[in-house]
Amino acid sequence: MSEPQVFERIRDEIGKNDVLLFMKGTPVFPQCGFSAAVVDVLSQLGVKFHGVNILVDPELRQGIKEFSQWPTIPQLYVKGEFVGGCDIIREMFETGELEQVFKEKGVALAEAA
Numbered sequence: 331m332s333e334p335q336v337f338e339r340i341r342d343e344i345g346k347n348d349v350l351l352f353m354k355g356t357p358v359f360p361q362c363g364f365s366a367a368v369v370d371v372l373s374q375l376g377v378k379f380h381g382v383n384i385l386v387d388p389e390l391r392q393g394i395k396e397f398s399q400w401p402t403i404p405q406l407y408v409k410g411e412f413v414g415g416c417d418i419i420r421e422m423f424e425t426g427e428l429e430q431v432f433k434e435k436g437v438a439l440a441e442a443a
């Protein structure tokens with residue numbers, strides 16, 4: 331069976347954005363607490379990211395789950411690699427592992443004030 335057409339769009343977005351969050355709502359106005367929590371973590375780290383609102387695109391909402399083989403939103407991609415959803419990102423943030431991933435992948439973080 332050929333792969334869903336939406337995969338091409340997903341690859342394109344992932345290729346264009348070093349840090350990409352598939353989410354519900356937008357970074358400025360998240361529409362679910364799980365998405366809001368990841369936005370909050372990224373903001374605390376001072377990481378610039380692009381948000382894709384899957385609520386306005388049912389095909390993408392389904393497609394990203396198949397693409398990542400991960401059943402829920404949010405989904406964070408860093409330099410083309412799926413890192414995790416809300417629980418994983420929060421956990422990695424708390425242990426300092428997330429910061430490490432960004433550093434290893436060469437993603438800029440804001441200096442702590």
Ligand SMILES: N[C@@H](CCC(=O)N[C@@H](CS)C(=O)NCC(=O)O)C(=O)O
Nearest residue numbers: 362364401402403404415416417418
């Ligand atoms: N435990 C999940 C929480 C996210 C979650 O449960 N998302 C649900 C509710 S927002 C979801 O995406 N459901 C499928 C859908 O709405 O398409 C995580 O770590 O990311």
Ligand code: FES
Nearest residue numbers: 354361362363364
């Ligand atoms: S939209 Fe209801 S839990 Fe995310």
